[in-house]
Amino acid sequence: AQSVTQLDSQVPVFEEAPVELRCNYSSSVSVYLFWYVQYPNQGLQLLLKYLSGSTLVESINGFEAEFNKSQTSFHLRKPSVHISDTAEYFCAVSGVNYGGSQGNLIFGKGTKLSVKP
Amino acid sequence: GAGVSQSPRYKVAKRGQDVALRCDPISGHVSLFWYQQALGQGPEFLTYFQNEAQLDKSGLPSDRFFAERPEGSVSTLKIQRTQQEDSAVYLCASSLVPPGLRGTQYFGPGTRLLVL
Numbered sequence: 001a002q003s004v005t006q007l008d009s010q011v012p013v014f015e016e017a018p019v020e021l022r023c024n025y026s027s028s029v030s031v032y033l034f035w036y037v038q039y040p041n042q043g044l045q046l047l048l049k050y051l052s053g054s055t056l057v058e059s060i061n062g063f064e065a066e067f068n069k070s071q072t073s074f075h076l077r078k079p080s081v082h083i084s085d086t087a088e089y090f091c092a093v094s095g096v097n098y099g100g101s102q103g104n105l106i107f108g109k110g111t112k113l114s115v116k117p
Numbered sequence: 118g119a120g121v122s123q124s125p126r127y128k129v130a131k132r133g134q135d136v137a138l139r140c141d142p143i144s145g146h147v148s149l150f151w152y153q154q155a156l157g158q159g160p161e162f163l164t165y166f167q168n169e170a171q172l173d174k175s176g177l178p179s180d181r182f183f184a185e186r187p188e189g190s191v192s193t194l195k196i197q198r199t200q201q202e203d204s205a206v207y208l209c210a211s212s213l214v215p216p217g218l219r220g221t222q223y224f225g226p227g228t229r230l231l232v233l
Contacts, residue, residue, distance in 0.1 A: 004159075036224075043121075044160070044208065044224035090159050104150055104173065105210075105222060107159030 002027040002093045006108035014116050015083055021076040021111045023065075023091030033074040034092040034105065035065055044090065050074065061085075086115045119143070121225035123209050129231045130199045138194045138228045142211030148220060149192050151184055152208040154227070160208050166192060199232045206230070 005024045013019045025031060035047040048059040055067040065076045074091060089112075092105040122141045130136050142149050148167055152160035153176075162176040168189040177184070181200075186192040196203055206227040212220030 006159075043226040044210075046221055046223070049221065092159075103148075103220075104162035104165055104176070105152075105160070107152075107161070109157070109159045 002029075002031060002095050002106045004091050004093055004106055004108035006091055006111050008111050009109065010112045010114065012114045012116060013081055016080045018079050019077065019081050019085075019113065021089050021091075021113065023074045023076065023108060025072050025074065025091075025093045027072075027093060027095060029095045031093045031095055033065075033067055034094070035059075035063070035074070035076050036090045036092060036107075037087050038090065038110075039087045047076075047089070081113070081115045083115050083117060086113060088112045121209055121211050121223055123207075123225040123228050125228060126226065127229050127231075129233065132201060132232055133198050134232075135195065135197045136199055136230065138196075138207050138230070140192045140194070140209030140211075140225060142190065142192070142209070143213075143223060144190075146211035146213050146223075148212035148214070148222075149186060150210040150212075150222060151192070151194050152210065153178075154206040154208055156205070163194070163207075196230075199230075201232050204230055204232045 003026050007022050033050040036044045037047045048057045050057050050067045058064045063078045088110045090110045091108040124139045151163040154160040164184045165173040166186040181197045183195045206229050208227045209225045210222040212222045214220040
């Protein structure tokens with residue numbers, strides 16, 4: 001079984017400041033890792049994912065996350081945030097060796113990023 | 118193309134009433150998932166279909182919850198004799214390929230259910 005911990009429920013930050021949203025996971029098997037974003041009154045959208053290969057993955061809007069197997073972490077970072085990044089961010093994992101019939105996502109509780117002018 | 122759609126977007130039910138929530142996945146997507154998101158929580162897995170076959174229903178909280186996907190496209194989540202603790206946002210997600218092939222899950226906007 002897998003679990004995901006997002007330690008920060010809310011992160012306030014000023015515009016153009018850097019931000020890091022923390023995500024730690026536990027799993028007895030290898031995992032795929034995801035960050036989803038939920039803008040106000042909208043559905044979940046995939047921001048970025050790690051499946052294999054390079055441990056550093058990037059999104060098209062400047063976010064990046066690094067898979068750290070030894071620390072079981074997948075923290076999300078952005079060097080300079082915008083007002084439009086205000087949203088709730090969910091970290092999720094999916095077990096690789098799940099027997100072929102599952103692959104459901106296990107989500108953290110979410111981190112609300114609030115970018116202030 | 119069109120994304121995943123869900124209807125209704127909002128549903129208010131009296132305790133004890135039966136409700137049916139509909140999900141229209143992206144055309145051609147093989148996999149379909151249902152999740153429940155309680156207030157202030159992340160989504161939690163309910164059930165999974167591969168085409169019309171329900172391969173995993175381990176997340177359904179009670180036998181009052183029932184899901185179907187009879188023709189391998191549209192899916193319905195039915196909740197019988199609703200209780201207040203069923204109040205949540207119900208999310209549907211679809212994926213082009215089965216999970217073993219690393220399919221990305223695309224989420225619908227959700228149905229917000231409030232049981233009074």
